[in-house]
Amino acid sequence: MEPVDVEGLVAELKRQLEDEDLKPEQRLRVVNSGLNDVLKMAAVQPDGSTLTRLKSLLYHSGVLNHCVRCLNPRMQRANWSAMATLAQLISSCCVGAEPGQHSEAFHRLFLPSVVDGLLRLAAELTRRAECESAFRTVMESVGWMIRGHTHLTAHVLSSVDYEQIQMTDNVSVSLFCVQMWLHTCTCTSTRDFLTELGDDSVSLLLNDAISQLAVSCDSAVGGVSVKLILLMANQLGLRLQRLLLSFRGLDSLLNKDWRGRGFDKEVDQLIRVIQSSEDLACTERVRAACVIQAAWRSYQTRRRVRNLNRAVSKLQRKYRALRTQRRRQQEAQRLDEEIQYQVCLRRQQARRKFHLKQRRLLQLLPPDQVQSYLQECERRAAVVIQSHWRGFRERRRYENRRCTPGPTRAQQEAAMTLQRAVRLFLQRRRAAKGPPISHFWIGQKGLTDIRRAELQKQVQDYISMHPSRAVSHQECERLHEEVQLLLLSELQKGDERRREETRRDALMAHINTQLDKITDAPPLSVVTAAEADSFLSLSGPVATRARDAHNAMLQAHRLPWWRTLGNADEADLLGPAHVEGLEAELGGLYVGGATEGVTFDLHSER
Template identity: 25%
Template sequence: MAAGPAPDPRVLALAARVAEGSERDVPGLLLKLKEILSSASLGHQESKKTKQDIYFYDLIHYCLLLLRQDCSRLHGGWATAAQLAEIISHCCVGLEVKEDPEEFHKKFLPSAIDSLLFLGRRLQARFIRAIKDEEKQDFLRHFQTVTDAICWLFGGHIQLTECVLQNDHFLQLLITDNVETAVIVMSVLHSILGVDEEILHSVLDELVYKLSSSSNPVVGNAATKLLLLMANFCKQLLKLLATRYKETAPGSLYNSGNVEGISDKKKAEKTASSSDNLAEKLQACKFLEKRRRKRTLSPWKDPKGLTDEQRLALQQKVDDYIKLHPASQMSEEMSKELHMQAQEKLAQFLLRSRLDQRAAQRRETLLAQVNTDVELLMNAPRLAEITEKDLAVFMSRSVPVATRARESHSAMLKHARWPWWKKLGDEFEEDDVIPDDILNAELGSLFIGGRKSL
């Protein structure tokens, strides 16, 4: 920056805080530019100097970068983004850049207008998707703030009107079907037409489309005002409207009278009504077709009914089969005898299964004893290291053998002293099967060996 007056100390201090502050604190710091720009004590020259300092220290560039980010994550959300857009427009209007003005006018300003339009498009989308009335009002207010900033910016730089009209974001804002935002966008068009008279024809098609297709009176009122404003700037628009859009001569617009206007209005209403009816019929047809498809794809199919002839033929087949395969008749005595045999076989089966279970338990007991002996042999010390105590373990089991013999003898005596009615089932027992009490005594007297530490 060339030598001259000292920079504004507030701008200099703010730039230092922005450079040293965290990313979260930067939006809140940049909002202080609004207070600096709107300071009442600044004169015209001082205001220009302050804007130059803000531009020189790249504070406006920081604002543009923030508008390109996800504004919902900023401190303050979309309200902060709308205020930053307002700061950008107020700082750029009346700003005289002395160093490289071509870059400012051909690169920075188009980039700024594109960022503001992009922000407006995102706010419009949020407004349309919002459900709560409070949220919708907030987004609409922020959208109005951004559009006012856009109007203020191209009002101070007339060459930006062409950038606005050629911008894809502005086209998306204009073709929306939402009433509230469409009216605001058309107010932006109104401002553009008031700034530059040479671009009237570029927006005429969209205005006529809005006027002819929308049934909302607010949209129609805004479009009509814009068309009247165009007509004031260019008298040849009456002829253009008559030949291009009405397809009639200019004189017929004034001489046809009210009758033709009323008839045209009735025809238009009739056409709109018929189109609505057609849309309803198409929706109904689509719904019925969808229901029919679901019915055909349904896994459940209703059974088809039989005719009288088919029913008689089926009944005849059933009768013939019954005659060829008659049910066997059984007397009451035979039925009782068969029942008794089934009961006896069931009792034998249950008893045999119980005996098999006892034998399986005995086999498991013997297998456990064998495993214990095998483990004892595997853990035996070497012959060179054996002692008398270890030898006694393998040569004699006097304690467990005597204990088992005593318990087995007691169990046999107890079994022998049973009354006769407890021994009625002995004829089904095998010789090698021991009763439950004896088996329990045997299980309780198992010799369980442990590992011997070497």
């Protein structure tokens, strides 16, 4: 027999499935025919590895992913037999495939997705009475997948679609599901199926079987469920007995509902298993209690021995510490006594030296001064004694005053803090109740004519709403006019003062200029006619004065409007009277205003 080109067959099948013009029904027929043909060709080969390699290529090439997508019941309508055939083919391809380095993704992602697709299709078939054979085919495919991959058991039992299948009222569906699990557990190729399952999977399977006993009333379903539980008990032994302890009342349920149904022998065996599990539980409880008691007694004994050793060590440690403390106290006392003896000895020696010194001094003093010296010594001694006595008396008085009940320092500080907080609170409340204090000047930043008019209107409204009880409105207007006149007179005085200062500065500048010229004047022997004319000309002071006047006028134009209030007389600075004063000051010189030029009367000056 010629070898089959597996890669070519898989590539051709993938090309056909990737054709986007195919309809779902056509794609389903292509998948069924293509998979069936390639599996038959690989199965008849004498080399057994050809089929395994074909299944691996189908997974790696993505053909199986296309097949799983074709299992969607929403895409295929009224073609349930073909979909059941596809489910059987997919389960055959998944069992025996070797994904190689993609083993983790194959077992953890791809196989659960295939099982979900099969269970979704089976749940859809349970809603249709005419599709019972297709349902059996799909569930057989699920059982084939479970037998090939044991780790899918927990995924199947916890699936939402499988729960929907269990919730159907069709007795044949429930019977076939239980028979599928029984056949899976008793199959020759999966004798160790139950032993390979984890505790979670075994608990789910046991819960499924017991729920059939509690819900169903059919004898066939009950018999198969009892057989399944007995099979699990025979293969799992103590593992199942521990799990049966969580299903209390199962033996009474079997006695009441499932006797006389034709399988009393199996029911009695299951009841004995449940009772033995209860006895085992009691035995385990007794053994656990013994273990706990033994552990507790050993713990108490060890703690007592450890505490005894610790007590002895503590006693020894305390005795050594007390002995060390007494030795240190004795040494400290001996040192104190020695220090006191040295202090007393040195004090005696110092007193003796002092008395000897006094006696020598007395011997050196004249006889008429000895009495006065002794009186001075007595006076000083009395002063020292009195100062010590007064200090002692004041200290005792202070201590007595402290002992008498009264406000402590903490209370005084607390009272001060409370008073400070209350004063601050009252100040803030008064500030909040009173009107906001604005600046006394008119030209604050951002104040425009419109805003000034609004403020004036608010002031007028407030005055009209809150008339003064002591002064009438006419009296207020009269006082306001007087204040405005006083303010205007004060501003005019300021203007006159500034004019005088300006005139004085101009004269000082003129004098300083003349002094500088005279100081820097050359000798008369070398003076020329031009230099003599410069001394006689007033062009320098006139130019200086004109420049100052021009700068002052520019500054006045740059000032804001509110700075020009009350300065109406400044326009008279360049009036006729002021010009005449300047002419008299500068000797016939005329200074013009903004529209007039500057003329000089130098001939009259000369």
